[in-house]
Amino acid sequence: MIRLENLTKVFDTPKGAVVAADHINMEVPSGEICILLGPSGCGKTTTLKMINRIVKPSSGKVFINGDDTTGMDTQDLRRNIGYVIQQIGLFPNMTIEENIAVVPKLLGWDKARYKERARELMHMIALEPDAFLKRYPSELSGGQQQRIGVARALAADPPVMLMDEPFGAIDPINRAVIQDEFLKMQQDLKKTIMFVSHDIDEAIKMGDRVAVFREGKLVQYSSPDDLLAAPKNAFVESFLGEDRALKRLNLVKVAEVVSDEIGTVKPEDTLTTALARIDDFGYQNSILMINDKRQPVGLISRSLARTTKGYCRDHFQNVPATVSLDDDLRKVASLMFAQDITWLPCVDEEGRVCGQITQRAMTHHLGARFRTKQRETSAVAAEPKE
Structure with missing residues (x-):
């Protein structure tokens, strides 16, 4: 134009x-x-x-x-x-x-x-x-x-x-x-x-x-x-x-980095079950509790699941925050720093859990772009001059 x-x-x-x-x-x-x-x-x-x-x-x-x-x-x-x-x-x-x-x-x-x-x-x-x-x-x-x-x-x-x-x-x-x-x-x-x-x-x-x-x-x-x-x-x-x-x-955007692999438990699951699922996702120290509509309703921490018996519905913490697929990573990073957490659940327009985003994934995504550009620049510099 x-x-x-x-x-x-x-x-x-x-x-x-x-x-x-x-x-x-x-x-x-x-x-x-x-x-x-x-x-x-x-x-x-x-x-x-x-x-x-x-x-x-x-x-x-x-x-x-x-x-x-x-x-x-x-x-x-x-x-x-x-x-x-x-x-x-x-x-x-x-x-x-x-x-x-x-x-x-x-x-x-x-x-x-x-x-x-x-x-x-x-x-x-x-x-x-x-x-x-x-x-x-x-x-x-x-x-x-x-x-x-x-x-x-x-x-x-x-x-x-x-x-x-x-x-x-x-x-x-x-x-x-x-x-x-x-x-x-x-x-x-x-x-x-x-x-x-x-x-x-x-x-x-x-x-x-x-x-x-x-x-x-x-x-x-x-x-x-x-x-x-x-x-x-x-x-x-x-x-x-x-x-x-x-x-x-x-x-x-979160959509570019989100992983659909996320461990969850239901309110009726036991804390023993919650601990086992936390261990399956070893990089996390907690697991998300969801309701029948797949909406997040609480968090079960590893320390709580280790030391307490009973059901998840009776022993959970509030979910500190969620993000949507359209949010940018600046918002995600701000929430993680403010809440001192390394991952957040992602929800769709109906508030249903559709995945998670982690600090590790964000770091890898940003770093990969720089590494790609550095390789491209090095390749151009290495080309023989006529």
């Missing part, structure tokens, strides 16, 4: 020419989010602004859906590209409804259509239309204003959106909420988005692809997982930080 071909910007300054973007070549497939990441002054915002011509390229081309935008009218180009900035830029003398309807009005939409579109978008960004549409921006919090900025960019249903650190000025709690809501919207909308960020965690969470810039050059362009597993050079590795392996916890 977006293709940049040798896109370059040179600024003339009193001290001479400064290359802000140096022959940038990249493609963003339809429906994906591409994060432009890098330190201040690296060229990511300049590259973004050249797409809708807020900054005029010195050379190179921008293609939108296969069309060269070089000869397009600038106003027509911008009306077909949603644009969201950190400063939001809502018109203070307009109501929220009027702010959202700015571009649809310019495109000639009738009143009923743009009013209905405004209400639809308010529901989409989780703000009640009747409570907010007639208000002015000054009557909203910063987080609410940022949501309106996103709604305004979506108003005319553009195929492409450009976002320049849109959530950077919002406090961490509201930022996480808005990021989650935006990703939910994106599942339905499937917009093609270029998104400038300086936050590595945000890039990993939001992006289908991440482009790392340095001093005007595109250094690495890959999926978040490939970026973390195989930084291209020392700069990228340093920029990602020493905890990049932990950052991958956000990218892996």
Whole structure:
């Protein structure tokens, strides 16, 4: 949907020419989010602004859906590209409804259509239309204003959106909420988005692809997982930080690591039976008790089963936590550390046990990805040079 071909910007300054973007070549497939990441002054915002011509390229081309935008009218180009900035830029003398309807009005939409579109978008960004549409921006919090900025960019249903650190000025709690809501919207909308960020965690969470810039050059362009597993050079590795392996916890779902082998007992089983089954799964110090619907109802510990006689229903501890197949490994690791446990039961949408996840399995899964990339890198380095 977006293709940049040798896109370059040179600024003339009193001290001479400064290359802000140096022959940038990249493609963003339809429906994906591409994060432009890098330190201040690296060229990511300049590259973004050249797409809708807020900054005029010195050379190179921008293609939108296969069309060269070089000869397009600038106003027509911008009306077909949603644009969201950190400063939001809502018109203070307009109501929220009027702010959202700015571009649809310019495109000639009738009143009923743009009013209905405004209400639809308010529901989409989780703000009640009747409570907010007639208000002015000054009557909203910063987080609410940022949501309106996103709604305004979506108003005319553009195929492409450009976002320049849109959530950077919002406090961490509201930022996480808005990021989650935006990703939910994106599942339905499937917009093609270029998104400038300086936050590595945000890039990993939001992006289908991440482009790392340095001093005007595109250094690495890959999926978040490939970026973390195989930084291209020392700069990228340093920029990602020493905890990049932990950052991958956000990218892996429980479904990728879960084992369907899990020992269980019923309430009517004896503690002797429970101990025998714990021994069958020797890496665990407890076993899960389930009811007739395969829902977890308790834990029987090894120490209890060794020293006590009777039935499981009379001697159990509460299940400290469960996880679902859609949860990511960061949540799993947090629960394990908080509860001082090395495994957790996994449940389906009906709360039925469908397997377990262990610290050992998580460590192996994450390590295997790094080892694979290291072998691939070593193999390339070992190839004879012509």
